[in-house]
Amino acid sequence: MSLLEVGNLRVSFGEMQAVKGVSFAVEAGETVALVGESGSGKSLTALSTVDLLPDVATVEGSVTFQGREIIGASDKTLREIRGNEISFIFQEPLTSLNPLHTLEKQLGESLALHQGLSGSAARKRIIELLDRVGIVSPQERLNSYPHELSGGQRQRVMIAMALANGPKLLVADEPTTALDVTIQAQILDLLKTLQRDEGMGMLFITHDLTIVRSIADRVCVMKDGVIVETGPTHQVFDDPQHDYTRKLLGAEPSGAPAPIPDDAPELVRTEDLRIWFPVKTGLLKRTTSHVKAVNAATIRLRAGETLGVVGESGSGKTTLALAVMRLISSDGPIVLLGRDIQGLKNRALRPVRADIQMVFQDPFGSLSPRMSVVEIVAEGLGVHGTTAKADRRQLVADMLEEVGIDPAAMDRYPHEFSGGQRQRIAIARAMILRPKVVVLDEPTSALDMTVQVQIVALLRDLQARYGLAYIFISHDLKVVRAMSHRVMVMKRGDVVEEGDVATIFDRPQHPYTRQLMSAALKGHL
Template sequence: MIESSPLLTVEQLSLGFHGQAPVVEDISFHIHKGETLALVGESGSGKSISALTIPGLLPSSARIHRGKICFDQDTLLEVSPSQHEAPFAIQNDISLQRRLQGIRGNRIGIIFQEPMTSLNPLHSIGKQIAEIIQLHRPVSGQALTDEVIQRLEEVGIEQASERINALPHQLSGGQRQRVMIAMAIANNPELLIADEPTTALDTHIQRQILDLIQSLQQKYQLAVLLITHDLNIVRDYAQRVCVMQHGRIIEQGNTEQIFTAPEQDYTHMLIHSAPEGEPVPLQDQAKTLLTVDNLNVWYPVRKGILKRIHGYIKAVTAASFQLKQGECIGFLGASGSGKTSLGMAILRLIRSEGSIVFDNQPLHQLSGKALRGIRKDLQVVLQDPFGSLSPRMTVGDIIAEGLRVHSEQSAEDIEQAVCDVMAEVGLDSDLRHRYPHEFSGGQRQRISIARALILKPKLIVLDEPTSALDKSIQKQVVALLKSLQEKHQISYILITHDPATAEAMCHQTIRLDHR
């Protein structure tokens, strides 16, 4: 039962960065005990920075222009606008910092977006959970160890007593997110801020994580502030929704009302932003471009001083399929099911056993110079566009790199080819002298596509090309890929965990299961 008095109230909050215009303007919302409020918007809408103002976790350059934040009827922050005073910086108020330190991790728990970045790679997960408990409560020894194990079991970590000493990299993405949740609830908070808790997780793991948060909410009567760019995942988990665009809340209401009768066109677009449509039509006489027969990708498990092989992790076993020119095949499955391993094996980037025949060439028998000669016809677009683009190279140099390796064209011809392919993927060629960090996520993925496309390949492996993007940007990238496929008759191997993307692009699909 939702109480009449809100646990958290944010009133007319406006903030920005030093010397710049506000990125959040005049937003107001409230959350009751036991309620879930979803703060929804695309990347750059201001939702995360707004939420992180509550526990005072703003970057040093952030400045609050105005606003009031009350937690459990206690005023945490109140800034009134004044033309004679500079905007307020939380870091400069020592007494406020001390108050917030007593609340953070104690009465307010936070689940951050990327657990691999948020967790210390050098400390065990048990030590990191114990640290937050000891920061707020005098618990030590066996009692502390028992409580850490209890928290790990509570969030669904199997064999918690053994996993307590595991390092973050030894866990899967879903397990790391469960550890982040265990840290967030370690001191029985009243408010849980979940900042994109399911981004980059496959659909099945997403559902598990959201179900876990919901069960913990019901158990402890938590108020939950759920921050996400995916409006469709909140339908089953939030009572109310606030939609943010360009730093403002443009619409808010109960969840059913937002979904059945949205008032704003932007809200309607977010609801219907999943990729849609049919795969591009195949030509009648399309030839077979790729034949894979009985392909195995097994990783050896080595033990002992001599590192002898004691067994294998069988990522892919006996995979067989054919792919025609202009066709798209989808590899679907949960994280760890072997999708990427199969794709990388076809590209001959990892060791495999079996037959791979591409354009009448037996790739499994080629090596060295012979294999390099075929590389320009086999390209890949990787999952994380920011991680796969060199931060030290301009976009023009990144796109041109393949041509410089595989062709003998003049500098002028390469420059013109870069401009042409940038225009083809919807980028202004005048931006070719900029660096990757100066582009949005969607633009960086277009750069990755241009880098692959400039060599005019016959086959492109698309490794989760949209998983790190907003839903609306996903839709744009899928439409771009389909138009390029139809225009150039490129074949695609689409690696994805998203059935909607596969349905919009794939003529055939293979489902992989790591079991």
């Protein structure tokens, strides 16, 4: 008898069938990966293992855990299993952890519910768990809140919560997607170690096949609610049988951007740009120290050139980009198109903003849900008054077509589009003002692998066509290599290394850069 057996599972929402007869099993001590793009049914299948789907879902088939049927089980049975024998780790720990409760309170709730632990006994167990997952000085973190931790630390806390009651099955739903490359490697190594030590089965859900290679024993490839291929990991990777599996395995950003013209003018220049945030204390709020977000960053960026900026969370990547755009305060010259914009006030700065635009990481969060696509893309035209109102709709239609969106859909709203389509809309919004410089802050990290390839190709095409300069921020080194001419490596506010893309990737000099490249070569990306 398998630890978990899923048989002919079907999940429907009204007339729409999201999971269509899925069957697989997970043995004790085994890792099975469910792989597929957004909308394939991976997460719905995983949630079915503990009957966590919403009431509007119709679930048919069978899900048994150690011989006990989950579908239709009583609330008492489900309470005994959820968080006790089957535990979950979710993609975004900040939204999964309660922002109003300390780590001790949140971990303590599970221990009290399932083991009856409280007081000093619970505290001792919590410290053991935090130490087990690699939280430094765990006793000093008991009264910390989730926002006071880094992304990697929050994910470690989520793992500690999942392990609190010694589960037999761990379900990990995209647990590393939002993490930096080195943190991804640490979390994956931690999960493998814990699984080996505890003898757990693990169901690992991801859209990234390269992660699967390093962690899974068997793979189930899902598409449109159906498992199209399954088998041992090495077999699926070395000899894929289904066209969709081959498509996923081949979906990796590659190639290089077009060469920079010899006569390309310099568009952006900074000299030892410094961004320090004052720390004010006492009754009079005097500045007693500074958070040194960026210490001294010098940028030279020409037309048609991409500068890739890499480093872990908190290294100063996004802070540097926001300062270049004059969205936060900084010290040092910022020369845009030959003009120092550092001292410009808001009225003088407004027309300059049309020349430098930004595309953000999460297209769903950065697009207003109350505005139609035509309103979103045309908004900049209205702000800058560059076009008569009557002409804006046609300009939006032309821009949408250029980024691969059907102009007939311009009156629809963001929630009616896929993640990749929303990112194309965000790119159209930035590009419609015909900027000279575009800042791209993790523009592909929330996207499926096949969609990443499409967005990289689109950005390179737009750059070649219009001579755009990009500042490209990402923790995905494969994407950075495919997009960039030069790379800047940042760590804790310092630029530790900079050079052309081949030098940085093939012959890194700084120990931190070598650490980043080593994590990528291990297959953790």
